[in-house]
Amino acid sequence: MRGFLAVYLRELLIIWHRLPRMILSFSVSPTLYLIAFGFGLGKHLTVHGRPYLEFLVPGVVAASSMMQGFGINVEINVARFYLRIFEEFQAAPISNWAYVLGEILGGVTRAFLSTLVILAITMLARINLHFGPWFFVGVFLNAFVFASLGVASAMIIRSHADQALVTNFIITPMVFLGGTFFPVEGLPEWARLPLKLLPVTHASHLIRSAAYGDPVPRFSLLVLLGLSLVGFFLAYSSVDRARD
Amino acid sequence: MSEAVRVEGLTKDYGRLRALSGISFSIREGELFALLGPNGAGKTTTIRILTGLTRATAGRVHFFGRSIFEDPLYAKRMAGLVPQATNLDLELTVWENLFIHGLLFGMSRGRIRDRAAELLRFAGLWERRRDRVRTLSGGMRRRLLIIRALMHEPRILFLDEPTVGLDPHIRRRLWGLIKQIQARGTTILLTTHYIEEAEFLADRVAFLDRGRIVALDTPQSLMATLGEAAVDVVSEKGLTTRYFRTREEAEREAMRLSRSGESVTIRRVNLEDAFLHFTGRKV
Numbered sequence: 002m003r004g005f006l007a008v009y010l011r012e013l014l015i016i017w018h019r020l021p022r023m024i025l026s027f028s029v030s031p032t033l034y035l036i037a038f039g040f041g042l043g044k045h046l047t048v049h050g051r052p053y054l055e056f057l058v059p060g061v062v063a064a065s066s067m068m069q070g071f072g073i074n075v076e077i078n079v080a081r082f083y084l085r086i087f088e089e090f091q092a093a094p095i096s097n098w099a100y101v102l103g104e105i106l107g108g109v110t111r112a113f114l115s116t117l118v119i120l121a122i123t124m125l126a127r128i129n130l131h132f133g134p135w136f137f138v139g140v141f142l143n144a145f146v147f148a149s150l151g152v153a154s155a156m157i158i159r160s161h162a163d164q165a166l167v168t169n170f171i172i173t174p175m176v177f178l179g180g181t182f183f184p185v186e187g188l189p190e191w192a193r194l195p196l197k198l199l200p201v202t203h204a205s206h207l208i209r210s211a212a213y214g215d216p217v218p219r220f221s222l223l224v225l226l227g228l229s230l231v232g233f234f235l236a237y238s239s240v241d242r243a244r245d
Numbered sequence: 246m247s248e249a250v251r252v253e254g255l256t257k258d259y260g261r262l263r264a265l266s267g268i269s270f271s272i273r274e275g276e277l278f279a280l281l282g283p284n285g286a287g288k289t290t291t292i293r294i295l296t297g298l299t300r301a302t303a304g305r306v307h308f309f310g311r312s313i314f315e316d317p318l319y320a321k322r323m324a325g326l327v328p329q330a331t332n333l334d335l336e337l338t339v340w341e342n343l344f345i346h347g348l349l350f351g352m353s354r355g356r357i358r359d360r361a362a363e364l365l366r367f368a369g370l371w372e373r374r375r376d377r378v379r380t381l382s383g384g385m386r387r388r389l390l391i392i393r394a395l396m397h398e399p400r401i402l403f404l405d406e407p408t409v410g411l412d413p414h415i416r417r418r419l420w421g422l423i424k425q426i427q428a429r430g431t432t433i434l435l436t437t438h439y440i441e442e443a444e445f446l447a448d449r450v451a452f453l454d455r456g457r458i459v460a461l462d463t464p465q466s467l468m469a470t471l472g473e474a475a476v477d478v479v480s481e482k483g484l485t486t487r488y489f490r491t492r493e494e495a496e497r498e499a500m501r502l503s504r505s506g507e508s509v510t511i512r513r514v515n516l517e518d519a520f521l522h523f524t525g526r527k528v
């Protein structure tokens with residue numbers, strides 16, 4: 002238990018020391034998306050009978066919490082290849098569970114921070130959305146799934162260049178295609194099916210339904226819960242691969 | 246005195262490269278034991294296996310009679326590791342680095358506070374406790390690295406080339422610190438490629454060369470195998486050294502050589518001579 006606390010507290014301290022810079026950097030891309038797509042393109046657009054901006058905000062939250070959750074991999078790589086702190090964890094009497102859970106929650110915490118930044122920015126525009134418990138459950142599960150994948154990929158990859166490849170080919174497409182910026186339902190059947198398989202599609206669906214005040218989509222919730230478990234075990238089983 | 250570390254037939258292969266070929270040694274409790282060898286000899290590999298960072302290919306290791314491969318958590322609690330490459334959290338403060346380490350080793354907050362305060366004073370870092378590690382000098386970082394490894398009161402401390410790349414006066418200060426740690430009852434395994442470090446610090450030294458231990462004894466005994474005095478002779482062929490049982494014999498030979506026009510120096514046999522003798526090459 003203390004082992005988990007140590008790993009998580011270290012991530013929290015890193016966030017704490019960088020907080021101003023971090024908040025600034027978390028606000029850049031969401032602001033750009035909101036200006037470009039929301040205010041620029043979407044002024045006269047409606048989706049699901051609502052202004053496009055109201056469709057967009059939950060999508061940006063889903064995209065951002067996914068990216069920041071997955072972004073824990075960058076921290077782990079820095080700790081592993083540059084600071085070599087990873088050896089400090091390996092030489093400590095802690096279990097792989099403790100390590101993995103600490104890092105995943107580090108990613109989740111970043112995702113929550115970025116979400117709060119977006120919500121603060123959106124406050125400036127008058128929009129009609131609810132940010133209740135289910136909204137945050139959606140953010141949590143989305144971040145948890147992608148932070149697990151971030152931890153797993155950081156354990157498996159061997160260099161920083163490989164990591165950039167993973168991010169470019171897997172994460173970036175999901176940011177745009179997973180029901181974040183446009184509704185998946187509008188696409189032809191052949192495109193819709195694969196997109197429905199993406200975890201972020203379910204996350205944006207859950208987060209958006211909660212923000213609209215609609216009933217919770219049970220299926221998407223179950224998918225995310227299942228993926229959280231799968232992701233966690235994936236991360237857990239990959240820790241020993243980082244050892245030589 | 247009981248045996249703190251026992252290593253038997255330790256072997257490590259990295260693919261086709263054999264980094265360690267069945268090395269064996271044991272360290273008594275409270276002893277300072279040095280592994281001396283050139284780069285690539287296998288020093289870091291040995292320490293990484295003993296601290297659970299790398300898996301051994303074959304062999305057995307016991308700490309206080311318990312197998313570290315069968316009981317890795319026990320072994321990790323017994324061991325403190327000062328790795329070759331400084332691995333501190335540069336963005337965190339000195340205090341935070343110690344605090345995280347304490348938590349990792351299951352210490353309570355109260356114990357962490359007391360122990361960190363004691364060690365910070367011991368290492369002369371108390372005034373810097375709230376500063377980020379990034380702002381510390383190289384010597385301070387090394388001291389912090391060492392006291393971090395001591396936080397959880399390990400009974401065996403592993404120091405992998407602890408003074409590499411430091412200024413001579415900072416190196417001497419660290420030597421003092423290491424001696425003090427030993428005097429408090431900690432068993433120490435130190436690796437180095439600095440002869441004088443091993444000679445100054447170690448109770449016993451093992452010469453490690455290409456993954457094999459070629460000699461193991463006290464520095465005095467290792468040097469005594471060559472004799473007491475050495476004569477360096479510089480000629481067209483370069484530098485050659487000859488060893489003599491006593492100083493008198495060395496002086497007689499030096500006299501004879503200098504009469505025939507050679508340039509000679511008499512000196513005490515040092516550990517480097519012994520290393521050269523056993524391995525056939527320089528560290």
Ligand SMILES: Nc1ncnc2c1ncn2[C@@H]1O[C@H](COP(=O)(O)OP(=O)(O)O)[C@@H](O)[C@H]1O
Binds near residue numbers: 259283290
């Ligand atoms: N992770 C590794 N993969 C492959 N070879 C390695 C690895 N670590 C060390 N070696 C090799 O093992 C040998 C011993 O290395 P090392 O233990 O680091 O020596 P030393 O610490 O004495 O300089 C060297 O030939 C080195 O290149």
Ligand SMILES: [Mg+2]
Binds near residue numbers: 288289290329405406
């Ligand atoms: Mg080394």
